[in-house]
Amino acid sequence: MREEWIEKIPESGKMMAANLHAVADLKYEEVDIPECGEDEVLVKIKKCGICGSDVGRILAHGTYHFPTIPGHEFAGQVIYDKTGEHTGKRVAVFPILPCFACDMCAEENYAECRNYDYYGSRRDGGYAEYIAVKKWNLVELPDNVSYEEGAMCEPVSVALHAIKKLEIKEGETLLVTGAGPIGLIAGMWAKSFGAATVSYVDIDADKITFAKSLGFEEYDGKSFVDAALEGTGASSAIAAAIGAVNPFGRMVLMGNPGRDIALSAKDYQNILRKELKINGTWNSVYASHDNNWKDSLQAISEGKLNVRQLITHSPSIAEAEKAVKMMRDRSEFYCKVVIDNEK
Numbered sequence: 001m002r003e004e005w006i007e008k009i010p011e012s013g014k015m016m017a018a019n020l021h022a023v024a025d026l027k028y029e030e031v032d033i034p035e036c037g038e039d040e041v042l043v044k045i046k047k048c049g050i051c052g053s054d055v056g057r058i059l060a061h062g063t064y065h066f067p068t069i070p071g072h073e074f075a076g077q078v079i080y081d082k083t084g085e086h087t088g089k090r091v092a093v094f095p096i097l098p099c100f101a102c103d104m105c106a107e108e109n110y111a112e113c114r115n116y117d118y119y120g121s122r123r124d125g126g127y128a129e130y131i132a133v134k135k136w137n138l139v140e141l142p143d144n145v146s147y148e149e150g151a152m153c154e155p156v157s158v159a160l161h162a163i164k165k166l167e168i169k170e171g172e173t174l175l176v177t178g179a180g181p182i183g184l185i186a187g188m189w190a191k192s193f194g195a196a197t198v199s200y201v202d203i204d205a206d207k208i209t210f211a212k213s214l215g216f217e218e219y220d221g222k223s224f225v226d227a228a229l230e231g232t233g234a235s236s237a238i239a240a241a242i243g244a245v246n247p248f249g250r251m252v253l254m255g256n257p258g259r260d261i262a263l264s265a266k267d268y269q270n271i272l273r274k275e276l277k278i279n280g281t282w283n284s285v286y287a288s289h290d291n292n293w294k295d296s297l298q299a300i301s302e303g304k305l306n307v308r309q310l311i312t313h314s315p316s317i318a319e320a321e322k323a324v325k326m327m328r329d330r331s332e333f334y335c336k337v338v339i340d341n342e343k
C-alpha cells in the first residue's frame with residue numbers, strides 16, 4: 001500500500017541515530033542522512049526490533065567496523081525513490097545483502113552466501129531515522145500489517161524457517177528449549193501447522209509464565225515429544241532436547257552457543273540409539289520460489305500469528321542503549337523490545 005502522505009527529506013540532511021563507536025559505546029547523535037545509490041531507496045524507519053544478537057554486538061563483541069548503526073529488524077516507509085516506483089510504500093527489509101556471485105547465491109541460498117553484507121552489523125542498520133536500502137531487499141507490507149509487525153518480520157521468518165525444517169504434522173508434540181521471542185513465534189507457527197501441544201523449558205521462570213499466558217505449556221521434564229527446537233545454544237538444553245524426543249524424532253538446532261557445547265557420552269549415544277534427525281538452521285529463506293518473508297507477512301495479515309502480544313518494551317532511539325543494557329542485565333522482564341523510531 002502506498003501512503004498518501006509522504007514525508008520530505010529534512011533539508012538539514014541530518015538525522016538522529018544510535019551509533020556504535022566501540023564495544024559498549026552506543027552514542028545517540030546526529031549523523032548524515034545516507035545518500036541513495038542507483039539501486040537504493042530512502043526509507044523513513046518507523047520501528048526497529050532489538051535482537052538478542054544486538055545485545056552481544058553492542059556490549060560484548062562489537063560490529064565489523066566502527067562506527068556502525070546497529071539494527072537489522074526494521075520497517076518503515078519509502079520516502080524517496082528516484083524512479084518513483086516504490087515511493088510511499090510501507091516496507092519491511094530483508095537484512096542480508098548477498099554477493100549474487102557465489103555458488104550459494106546462484107541457488108538463491110542467500111543466507112549461505114559466501115561473501116555477504118548485512119544491514120545493522122556490517123553496514124548501518126535500523127537504530128536511526130532513515131536508511132538507504134537496496135530495492136531488492138524491500139518486502140511490501142500488506143495493508144493491515146502494522147510497522148511494528150513489519151519490524152518483527154525478521155524473527156518471524158527465522159522462526160518459520162526453523163519450524164519448516166521440523167516438518168511438524170497434525171497432532172504432533174513439540175518441545176522448544178528457550179522461551180524467547182523466536183522460540184515463542186516458532187511455537188505459534190507450529191500450532192498453525194497443526195501441532196497438538198508446544199511445551200517450553202527455560203531457566204527463567206518468568207518466561208515460562210509468559211509462554212503459558214500465550215497458551216503454551218511448561219515441559220514436564222519427562223514426556224516424550226515428536227520434535228524439538230533448540231533455541232538456547234546451551235549444552236544442558238541440547239541434552240534435554242535429545243532426551244525428550246522420541247526414537248526417530250527430529251531436532252533443529254537454532255540457538256547460538258555462548259561457549260563450547262559439551263555432551264555426555266550417554267546423551268551422544270542417545271542420538272545414535274534413537275536415530276535422531278538433527279538439522280541446523282540459519283537465518284531465513286528469501287528465494288523467488290520460497291520466501292519466508294512473504295509467507296510471514298501473509299500469516300500475520302491473515303491473523304494466524306499474533307506477534308504484537310510479544311512486544312513488552314518500545315523505547316525511543318535515544319533510549320536504545322538503556323534498553324540494550326536492561327536486556328543484558330535482565331533487570332526487567334522483557335520479551336520483544338521494539339524501538340519506536342518516531343518517538
Ligand SMILES: [Zn+2]
Binds near residue numbers: 051
Ligand atoms: Zn534478529
Ligand SMILES: [Zn+2]
Binds near residue numbers: 099103105112
Ligand atoms: Zn553470494
